[in-house]
Structure formats: structure tokens, C-alpha cells
Amino acid sequence: MTETAAGLPPVEYAVAVERYLAAAGLAEGSRRIYRIALHTWAWALADRPAPTGAERRRARPPVLPLALLDHPDAAGRLRAALTHRGADTDPRTLNRELSTLRAAVAWWRAHGWIDGDPTTGLSPRPLPEPAATAGPLTPDELHALFALRAPLREQTLWHLLHESAAAIEAVLALDTDHLDLPHRRTRPGHAPVHWRAGTARLLPLLIAGRGTGPLFLTDRRAPAGTPAADRCPYTGRARLSYRRAAELFTTHAGVLGPGRTLRQLRTGR
Structure with missing residues (x-):
């Protein structure tokens, strides 16, 4: 060394x-x-x-x-x-x-602190086959999912993805001031997303007291260095990531059986 x-x-x-x-x-x-x-x-x-x-x-x-x-x-x-x-x-x-x-x-x-590389020869674990080809959740599965005592954030996200058939990335990128609540859609100039009664019932509860900033937030305050666009100006929390949203869904949807993914919420309409 x-x-x-x-x-x-x-x-x-x-x-x-x-x-x-x-x-x-x-x-x-x-x-x-x-x-x-x-x-x-x-x-x-x-x-x-x-x-x-x-x-x-x-x-x-x-x-x-x-x-x-x-x-x-x-x-x-x-x-x-x-x-x-x-x-x-x-x-x-x-x-x-x-x-x-x-x-x-x-x-x-x-830096010369060690000589060898013990990670040589260690192979990454094989990834599971993507579940993107799986069909949408059945009506019975949706009923069971929406009946879960899951947090308001999760239920709102799941309803919005199901009713809008919008891309998950587009939904997670929404801000509260993008929403046209009376008309159940996003305002002009933003990614076009439309929803129905289930989402319309939950959205006002989710954004109560927040006029701008990310629609879906993490549970913790945003770490230092988080861009202002991804930080809530009212709570200081960060925008919910795709990875975290998927993890939360997998945890809650375990009651439906293994292998369920967020993408199966989309109706494809």
C-alpha cells in the first residue's frame, strides 16, 4: 500500500x-x-x-x-x-x-490501498423474466386490491393507473397543479391523463393543503441535493420514485399471489 x-x-x-x-x-x-x-x-x-x-x-x-x-x-x-x-x-x-x-x-x-480484486469472477444474479407480458388484473383481483387497508397514497396511485391506463412514469411525474379536478383530467399543456370516479374521490384527500409540487410523495423528507421540481414545498418530501412505488405495490399485492406488478393495473383502454 x-x-x-x-x-x-x-x-x-x-x-x-x-x-x-x-x-x-x-x-x-x-x-x-x-x-x-x-x-x-x-x-x-x-x-x-x-x-x-x-x-x-x-x-x-x-x-x-x-x-x-x-x-x-x-x-x-x-x-x-x-x-x-x-x-x-x-x-x-x-x-x-x-x-x-x-x-x-x-x-x-x-489508490494503492489493496492489491487484488476479490470481486473478480463474481457473477451477477440472473434477473427474473419480465412480467410485462402478464395480462391485467382480473375484476376479482382489482376488487380485492382496492379493498385492502392500504395508505391513501397507494390507493390513489392504483386507482389512477387503473382508470387512466396512463404510463406509470407519466403518472408519477404529475404535480398537484397539473390536475383539473372538476373535469377529471390534467390541464392543457401537461401529459394527457383522464380518470374516473374512484380516483376523483381520492385525489382531493391526497392533495389537501397542497397547491403545487409532486402529486405522489415519499414518506420521508427529500435528501439534500434533490431538485426543487421533485421536492414538495409544503412538506419537504420528495417525489415518489417508480422503484419505490413498485416495491410498495408488490408488498401489498402479495395477498393476490406472487408476480403481480404495477403495470397490470392498466386496463389498456
């Missing part, structure tokens, strides 16, 4: 993680996600099972030397962790976290 402009090479893995994140120029929200991913791999390097669920976000990673990445067993430990986590982790999430580790390892190697 060599001394760099960033100072002496870090001895501990966790310190190397913080050096990498500080140099990556990430927004706070992204930095937090990257940190969780890199800390999770630390458990594998220590040959210990990683915490899962909410505990994974709060757990303090094991203290271990960065040089452990150059140990002959490092690649095997990472490979075993990849296989083990693949049994109960979404492959897209796992592949993203593997990519995060590879990027960090490349940066550490470029």
Missing part, C-alpha cells in the same frame, strides 16, 4: 468505506444506501451472517482490516455470501450492491 493525497492509507475497512463515499460526490440519501451495501459485505468478509431487514440498516459492521480484501479466502467468502443472500434478496438489489462493492474496490486499488 502507498500513501496518497488523501493521507495515509486506512487500516480499517469501515474507514476506507467512508473515504470512498466522501470522494464519490453522492447525495446524502445515495451515500446512506451505498454505506449499507458496503457494510453488508463486511459481514461476509468476516465470515459472519449479515443482519437482515431493519436490523441491517442499524447494525454496526464488524471491525476488520481493509487488507482482508487481499486475503486468499476473500473471494470465496464473498461468493458464498452472494449465493446465500440470493435465496431471499431481490436479484436487482443484490446486483446493485455487488456493483457498489466493485466500484469501491476499484477505487481502493487505484
